[in-house]
Amino acid sequence: MSKMISVIVPTLGNREAELKRLFKSFQEQTNKNFEVILVTQENHDCIDYLKTPELDLHHIKLNKKGLSYARNRALEQIKGSIVTFSDDDCWYPPDSMERVENAFTATCNDIIVFQIYDPISKKYYKEYKDSSNKKVFTRDIFRISSIEFFLKAESLKKAGVFFDEDFGLGTNYPSGEENVFIYDLFKSGLKIQYFPEVIVYHKKPETNSRLTEPQLKSKGPLFKRLFSTPIALILLFLFFLKKRRHINQPFNQLALAIREAFIYKKNGGKLH
Structure with a gap:
């Protein structure tokens, strides 16, 4: 059928x-x-x-x-x-x-x-x-x-x-x-x-494109949404270490992502 x-x-x-x-x-x-x-x-x-x-x-x-x-x-x-x-x-x-x-x-x-x-x-x-x-x-x-x-x-x-x-x-x-x-x-x-x-x-993204602040800020809440807070923090460090060449002021951006991870509260996937 x-x-x-x-x-x-x-x-x-x-x-x-x-x-x-x-x-x-x-x-x-x-x-x-x-x-x-x-x-x-x-x-x-x-x-x-x-x-x-x-x-x-x-x-x-x-x-x-x-x-x-x-x-x-x-x-x-x-x-x-x-x-x-x-x-x-x-x-x-x-x-x-x-x-x-x-x-x-x-x-x-x-x-x-x-x-x-x-x-x-x-x-x-x-x-x-x-x-x-x-x-x-x-x-x-x-x-x-x-x-x-x-x-x-x-x-x-x-x-x-x-x-x-x-x-x-x-x-x-x-x-x-x-x-x-x-x-x-x-x-x-x-x-x-x-x-x-x-x-x-789909057009392939430029390999040397810089990651934006909103994209980087999202990583903390994203990893926390998927895993526990401790695992999220480990994944954040690994992510920023891997992508550091594509990030402006990587240490400041990492601090922002970590802060957002602690602020973010899982909503259980509820619809808005």
């Missing part, structure tokens, strides 16, 4: 060229059994140049910003049996949806993690393993991006997992939401497998 895929696309609606490229890639899919849920948080009029009769498109208008908030609102309305999360500057190879459906049909996994590739620079988004892993370990969680994994909607519902709205763009902690989400799924016992196949395109 054909498995319908739900693609959730949150956007501020201000990237017209990127959104048109993304939606063009939707129109070119060989497997047409998918829906697109566009969640706009600012420029709702972008729907006017994205509407097309070829797509099963649903539009959610929100007046509150927040990436995790937008994704959670969309999750409440999906119709597909498989769901994924797209950024508005992603785009997809023509056979992506077809290969995703085939992968889920051939396995009994709850979640399948694929690869991201930048066809402009002709480089992979990050370093990937060559062979597929039947099991994803805890150490792999921090390397998984939300745009490269697909999961069964039924498994997600049974696990009762959603995005923690304390994390993600538009919040005080503008990163780490995908780490928290996939870790909560992992802890719930869902079966996760990695497939060494390119499933989505």
